[in-house]
Amino acid sequence: METLVTILAGVLVTVATYLLLSKNLIRVIIGTAILTHAAHLIIMVVSGLKTGSVPIVGEGDPVDPLPQALILTSIVIGFAVTAVSLVLAYRTYQEVGTDKLDELRGDPDE
Amino acid sequence: MKINNVILRTVAKLVFFIILTLAVYLFFAGHNSPGGGFSGGLVLASALVLLFIVFDIETIQKGIPIDFKLVAAFGAFLSVGTGFGALVFGENFLTQAFDYFNLPFFGEIELTTVTIFEAGVALVVVGVVVTILLSISEDE
Amino acid sequence: MSTLVLAIFIPFLAAALIPFLYKYLKNIHVGWFVILVPTGLFIYLASLIPTISSGEAIVQTMNWIPSYGIDITAYLDGLSLTFALLISGVGALVILYSIYYLSSKEPIGTFYTYLMLFMGAMLGVVMSDNMLVLYVFWELTSISSFLLIAFWYQRKRSREGAKKSLIITVSGGISMLVGFIMVGTMANTWSIREVIANVSAISEHALFIPAMLLVLLGAFTKSAQFPFHIWLPDAMEAPTPVSAYLHSATMVKAGIYLVARFTPVFGGEAVWFWAVTGVGIFTLFWGSFNAVRQTDLKALLAYSTISQLGMIMSMFGMGSAALHLGYSNESMVYTGATFAALFHLVNHSTFKGALFMVVGVVDHSVGTRDIRRLGGLITLMPITFTIGTIGSMSMAGLPPFNGFLSKEMFFVSTLEITEASFFGLGTWGIIIPIIAWVASVFTFVYSTIFVVKTFLGPYKEEKLEHPAHEPKPGMLVSPIVLGLLVIAFFFMPNVVGNHLITPAMSGIFPTFAAGGADFGTYIHAWHGFEPELFMTIGVVLFGVFLYFTRKYWSGVYNLFPEKRSINVFYGFVLDQIEDKSTVVTNKYMTRYLRDYMVYIFAFFILVIGGTFILTGAYRFTLPENAPVSGFEWFVVLAMAVAAITILFAKSRLTAIVLNSILGFGIVILFVLFRAPDLALTQTIIEAVTTVLFLVAYYFLPEMEKEDAPKKQKSVNLLIAIGVGVVFTAVALGVQGNKVFDTISTFFENSYELAGGKNMVNAILGDFRAFDTMLEVVVLLIAGIGVYTMIRVKAKKESDQVEDK
The missing domain is CATH 1.20.120 (Four Helix Bundle (Hemerythrin (Met), subunit A))
Known part of the structure; x- marks a missing residue:
């Protein structure tokens, strides 16, 4: 299971990287969201999978609770990042009239 | 195109209160079973988002005249404030306290300062999520 | 918390409060509250004089980063106390003066905040025992100086001057930091006192000379020594109270303080002697030589300050020779130079402060500082004239003013050093008194120019912005106090000598003090017909001669045209750095x-x-x-x-x-x-x-x-x-x-x-609630960010505050 999920995370990272390299703002933003997913999976995997029960006292020998706490924080922050970049993208589009990164370079003399 | 969405609206009103109950439940359950400030706050926010989608923004704002920016700010204040509260009692910053009390009618109950901290977290989550969505959708 | 550490931080606390006072108390000039801080500090520090002059030092420690051995240790000995009294005393007078100089229409809340920031930083510099803490305060003085020079930031020249001073002093500061780290590594401690106590253990170290040179670089840039002096004339764009305070009485003396403080560590080395004395004496000459050609009164005073700082610096260099010989009766002769340096340091603050304030008064009254437009103000501004004359004569080294005493002591030291037989002084020593004497002649000339061109000669009202008049009496209080001190120190020099300078001397020569040396030099106004008196008479005679024949020899200045000056070189280097880095950056920063x-x-x-x-x-x-x-x-x-x-x-x-x-x-x-x-x-x-x-x-x-x-x-x-x-x-x-x-x-x-x-x-x-709390804050910031990005849209026309 661990190896399988690690490879899945690798696939997600590859896809995210390709999206981040594209010149369309929406693709870049989706890329960051996918990268977040991959990070969550890998944190889970490293602590070992399905080694116990849910991390609640009285439910038996629990799995490692620390990665879960880290991921919970990360999920909410990931949402904030997506929100801010989306708004940044559409405000840029409103002001400049394009969402293509190669057209957003501006004039070198400015 | 105007679609007749009476059914949708009626269902939404009903579902809103169900989700609201779920949010409150999750918030208080968080201490001993899955749930907590983040989940509770997010569920509450999603309930509000449902209303904003089904009805239009003006109607909802008339019904719930709350400035969600202030909700978020107040939540952050509450979370940081509990941290300083510990300082007043000579403890380290953000030390949480808990104890068990015997209250009439409720029986033995656990009261903790974590609940206040978590309430702050929940309020920030609600406030920020709703503020973000409202800001975007109200833009011209 | 210990009171001495608190004393350093009181100005910072005041700086935090001033904006509120300024905002809510509209009717009262905020300066009246601010002035309480330096006055209180001065009284507190003065109350410590008896303790210090009995030879004790006060040490109080507050832990800051104990794991790295970095603590805020306030260390007050005679040397620190002398500086601290200058900082708080001149500070109080300057603030009093500024209350009348700056109108309430200016953003004075900002002004006093910066000034308090500076005062706290400066007290920190002179009272810190820990080298790293000293460095932090040192850079803080550079930053507050930058802010104060750029106080009228609408002016291009103010901004340029501020930038220049920051670049030069901060670069020096960083080299000083490297020097400190070297010293700290060699001695295995950050405490200056402990370094001094173990100096023999480090003086053979390979890094000893590099560390010395780096520390000196910091001192020279701060104290505007040649060739780093170029920032000081440009810093004169600051409001005049700032020039009087930072750029003549206190901040520029931080470099001098550093040299004095580290004399027991590095003094006694030939490199130290020649670097400090040589740079000092050349700066003395170069500053006075250039002061004569200035037409702006403030620029004249700026070059004069450079020159006087060079003089003090060179005296510290000459005094360090005593450490080379070790404690004996012969070597005590050389400590006289250090004594003179400390004495002149105090004197300079009094007369130069007064002179800057006089320039401010003149500028305020007639709207110009250009000596080609000024003249004949003696009848219209008699009080200002009197103070200006007192200050100038003291600067020129004439009796009955305090400058005379320290100038004579300076001449004595230059003559004594020629008799030394070490450091190659037998061959080269003779040039020291010669340069000193030539520079003094120029000093006399520019002092004369200052008085004659401003106050004597014909009154040219048509060239002035406003007709001349005496300012409000309040504005004259501070210069009068300083002017009186100039005279008082002449008649009672030993009050300063015994209570401040003698204890300071034991700090600079700890090995001598341990050997039972008595630094209690008795300062005489009259020495009898000794060489130094003839030197002074010579200065006056030649000075008068040069003043009247100025027309004929001023062609000398054409040998040093503007386009080959250090200033132009500085600008060229800066432009080149900017151009080249732009080219390199554009290569890889594709904005994509x-x-x-x-x-x-x-x-x-x-x-x-x-x-x-x-x-x-x-x-x-x-x-x-x-x-x-x-x-x-x-x-x-x-x-x-x-x-x-x-x-x-x-x-x-x-x-x-x-x-x-x-x-x-x-x-x-x-x-x-x-x-x-x-x-x-x-x-x-x-x-x-x-x-x-x-x-x-x-x-x-x-x-x-x-x-x-x-x-x-x-x-x-x-x-x-x-x-x-x-x-x-x-x-x-x-x-x-x-x-x-x-x-x-x-x-x-x-x-x-x-x-x-x-x-x-x-x-x-x-x-891990701390993480969660900060996460909540981040979330809130994201929410605010989204909201502002959407709701707060940029205005199309932004206000143009800056001129070109």
């Missing part, structure tokens, strides 16, 4: 996100992947895997397919739906991995994110097909696969090599420790 991403990912692949291969960490010993059920296979495969399909998504709606599939796939995995909290949160976040995308899509254009060139696309694909492979390889490698035990067993006691059965929640709310 993809290129930056390529840099990052290429770095990732090369460095992480390279390390992985080079260190041989690629041994995959896969741990026993948890079993995979058919359902899990399905979920994982579905997610992989969804992810890859996103790359080919034609419409943005498809892309976001596929992203949702990924998200809900993760939810299922979280459930399978026994993480109910995560599954719950991720579900809702996924729903809200989708709504967010849909709402934002309303404003965004449809996603177009990626029309990048084929080659670029294949490069992208190559990089993406590279990153993915490195990531997977590292992740698998990590799982096979668990080096540490898990710390999570601690959290499993959540019920006993935090009263909650849900461990994840106990971690978030209790064990």
Whole structure:
């Protein structure tokens, strides 16, 4: 299971990287969201999978609770990042009239 | 195109209160079973988002005249404030306290300062999520 | 907290309060509150004089970073006290003066905040025993000086002057820091007192001379020694009270303080002697020589300050010769120079402060400082004239003013040093008194120019902005006090000598003090017909001669034209640095996100992947895997397919739906991995994110097909696969090599420790609540960010405050 999920995370990272390299703002933003997913999976995997029960006292020998706490924080922050970049993208589009990164370079003399 | 969405609206009103109950439940359950400030706050926010989608923004704002920016700010204040509260009692910053009390009618109950901290977290989550969505959708 | 440490921080506290006072007390000039701070400090410090002059030193420590041995240790001996009294005393007078100089229409709240910041920093410099703390305060004085020079930031010249002073003094400061670190490493302590106590252990070290030179670089830049003096004339763009305070009486003397403080460490070395004396004496000459050609009164005073600082510096250099010889009756002769240096330091603050204030008064009254337009103010501004004359005559070294005493002592020292037989002084020593004497002649000339051109001669009202008149009496109080001190120190020099300078001397010559040396030099106004008196008479005679024949010899200045000055060289170097770095930066900063991403990912692949291969960490010993059920296979495969399909998504709606599939796939995995909290949160976040995308899509254009060139696309694909492979390889490698035990067993006691059965929640709310609190704050900031980005739109026309 661990190896399988690690490879899945690798696939997600590859896809995210390709999206981040594209010149369309929406693709870049989706890329960051996918990268977040991959990070969550890998944190889970490293602590070992399905080694116990849910991390609640009285439910038996629990799995490692620390990665879960880290991921919970990360999920909410990931949402904030997506929100801010989306708004940044559409405000840029409103002001400049394009969402293509190669057209957003501006004039070198400015 | 105007679609007749009476059914949708009626269902939404009903579902809103169900989700609201779920949010409150999750918030208080968080201490001993899955749930907590983040989940509770997010569920509450999603309930509000449902209303904003089904009805239009003006109607909802008339019904719930709350400035969600202030909700978020107040939540952050509450979370940081509990941290300083510990300082007043000579403890380290953000030390949480808990104890068990015997209250009439409720029986033995656990009261903790974590609940206040978590309430702050929940309020920030609600406030920020709703503020973000409202800001975007109200833009011209 | 100890009172002495508190004394350093009171100005900082005041700086924090001033904006509020300024905002809410509109009717009272905020300066009246500010003045209480230096006055109080002065009284407090003065009350310590008896303790200090009995030879004791006060040490108080407050821990700051004990693990690195960095503590805020306030150390007050005679040397520190002399400086601290100057800082608070002149500070009080300057603030009093500024109350009348700056009208309430100016942003005086800002002004006094900066001034208090400076005062605290300066007190910190002179009272810190820890070198690193001293450095922090040192740079703070540079920063507050920068802010004060640029107080009238609308003027281009103010901004340029501020920038120049910052660049020069901060570069010097950094070299000083390196020197300090060297000293600290050699002596294995950050405390200056301990370094001095163990000086013999470090003086043979290979880094000793480099450390000395670096520390000196800091001192020279701060004290405007040649060739770093160029910032000081430009700093005169500051309001006159600032010039009087920072750029003549206190801040520029920080370099002098540093030299004095480190004399017991480095003094006695030939390099130190020649560097300090040589640079000082040449600065003395160069400053006075250039002061004569100035037409702006403030510029004249600036060069004069440079020259006087050089003089003080050279005296410290000459005094350090005594340490070379060790304590004996012969070597005591040389300590006279250090005594004179300290005495002149105090004197200079009094007369130069008064002179700056006089210039301010003149400027305020007639609206110009140009000596070609001034003249004949003696009858119209008699009080100002009197103070100006007192200050100038003291500066020129004439009796009955304090400058005379220290100038004579200076001459004595220069003559004595020629008789020394070490450091090659037998051959070269003779040039010291000669340069000193020539420079003094020029000093006399510019002092004369200052008085004659401003106050005597014809009154030219048509060239002035306003007709001349005496200012409000309040503005004259401070210069009068300083002028009186100039005279008082002449008649009672030994009050200063016994109470401040003698204890300061034992700080500079600790080995001598331990040997029982008596530094109690008795200062005489009349020495009899000694060489120094003839030197002074010579200065006056030649000075008068040169003043009247100025027309004939002023051609000398054509030998040093503007276009070959250090200033122009400085500007040239700065321009070149800017141009070259622009060229280099433009080479790789393409302003295209993809290129930056390529840099990052290429770095990732090369460095992480390279390390992985080079260190041989690629041994995959896969741990026993948890079993995979058919359902899990399905979920994982579905997610992989969804992810890859996103790359080919034609419409943005498809892309976001596929992203949702990924998200809900993760939810299922979280459930399978026994993480109910995560599954719950991720579900809702996924729903809200989708709504967010849909709402934002309303404003965004449809996603177009990626029309990048084929080659670029294949490069992208190559990089993406590279990153993915490195990531997977590292992740698998990590799982096979668990080096540490898990710390999570601690959290499993959540019920006993935090009263909650849900461990994840106990971690978030209790064990690691600090993370959660900051996360909440980040979330709030994101919310505010989104709100402001949408609601607060840039105004099209921004106000132009800056002139060109």
